[in-house]
Amino acid sequence: MSDAYCAWAARIQAAEAKHPGYRGMYLHSPQEKGGLWTTILRFDSEAHLEAWMNASERKDLLKESKFIIEHEALSRLATSFPGWVPLYPMTGKGPPDWKTALLVLLGLFPIVMLELRFLSPVLAGLGLNSSFATFLGNALSVAATNFFTVEIALLWKLLPW
Numbered sequence: 288m289s290d291a292y293c294a295w296a297a298r299i300q301a302a303e304a305k306h307p308g309y310r311g312m313y314l315h316s317p318q319e320k321g322g323l324w325t326t327i328l329r330f331d332s333e334a335h336l337e338a339w340m341n342a343s344e345r346k347d348l349l350k351e352s353k354f355i356i357e358h359e360a361l362s363r364l365a366t367s368f369p370g371w372v373p374l375y376p377m378t379g380k381g382p383p384d385w386k387t388a389l390l391v392l393l394g395l396f397p398i399v400m401l402e403l404r405f406l407s408p409v410l411a412g413l414g415l416n417s418s419f420a421t422f423l424g425n426a427l428s429v430a431a432t433n434f435f436t437v438e439i440a441l442l443w444k445l446l447p448w
Contacts, residue, residue, distance in 0.1 A: 289316065291355045292324060299348045303328065306342065308335025323358075391432075398431050 293314075300312050310329035317323055330336040339345060381387065402424050410420040 292352075295348070295352050295355060296324075296326065299345070299352075302344050302348060303339060306330075306335065306339045308332055309339070394435070395428065395432050398428050398435070402428050 296314055300314075303309050303312060308331040310331055312329070313327040315325040315327075328336070328339075330339065382390075406424055406427065407420070410423060413420075415423070
C-alpha cells in the first residue's frame with residue numbers, strides 16, 4: 288500500500304509545485320506498520336494555500352486516492368514556531384515571519400554566547416573531536432532554548448494579567 292501512496296503523493300506534489308505560492312512539501316512515512324503518513328504543505332500566503340485547497344486538480348487527485356487513503360485530517364499552523372509564538376486573539380493569526388525569526392534569535396543568542404564562553408572551553412579541554420563538541424554544544428543550546436522558551440510561556444500564562 289505504501290508504494291501506491293508514494294506514487295500518488297508524487298503526482299499530487301507535482302501538481303502542487305505548479306500552483307502559485309508553492310514553497311514545498313514534506314512527506315513523512317509512518318514510524319510503525321499501519322501508522323499514519325504526514326504531509327506538510329507550505330505556501331507563501333493563506334490566499335495561495337486556499338487556491339490550492341479549492342483547485343479542481345486537487346479535488347480530482349483526492350478522488351483518485353480514495354482507494355489508498357482511509358482517513359484524512361487537516362491541520363493548519365499559523366506560525367513558523369507553533370507553540371512558541373502566541374496567536375493574536377482577534378485574528379487567530381501569528382506575527383509576521385520576520386518577527387518570529389527575531390524572537391528566536393533573541394532567545395537563542397544569549398544561550399549560544401554562554402555556550403561559547405563556558406561550555407566550549409570545557410569540551411575543548413576534554414579533547415573531544417571539534418565536530419562532536421560542536422554537535423554537543425548545539426544540542427545543549429537547542430534544549431536550553433526550548434526549555435526556557437516553554438517555561439517562560441507557561442509562566443506568562445500563569446501570571447494574572
